[in-house]
Amino acid sequence: MRRVALGLIAAFALCLPAAHADDAAHLALARDVIAAMHTADQMRLALPAMAKQARPVLFVQAGGDDKGIDDFLARYDSNADALITQVTDKIAEIYAQNLTDADLKGLLAFYKSPAGLDFIGKENVITAATQQLGVQWGQAYMRDAVQKYKAERGVN
Secondary structure (H helix, E strand, O other): OHHHHHHHHHHHHHHOOOOOOOHHHHHHHHHHHHHHOOHHHHHHHHHHHHHHHHHHHHHHHHOOOHHHHHHHHHHHHHOHHHHHHHHHHHHHHHHHHHOOHHHHHHHHHHHHOHHHHHHHHHHHHHHHHHHHHHHHHHHHHHHHHHHHHHHHHOOO
């Protein structure tokens, strides 16, 4: 019975993801990748759009006037670096948990290469275009699903 238990424990241990020899160094490598990707810069570029979306929510939920909300958002955004650092640290943890050292080194090499730097320079345009395409696809999916469901049910 003891041998069976030890065998099961050994088999279970083989199924677990391998721990990195140096977790701190692995996380540091993941952070280097996030820095090379300019993730924090991309997040800063998103702040004006986020503020635009927050504006009506703030007005409805907290009241105030346009100037008061604008002043608040300017103050709030001036403290965004702390929040951005928290998020980029979490992103690095996700990368570290899911990618090997070799993966991270490959990503780092790419983002430091001419192609990677070119991609970073165009990432906002690419992201905006793909997001818009996703919205259009979602709308087309919904229209088609509603139309076919109504037809199936004999509803106009």
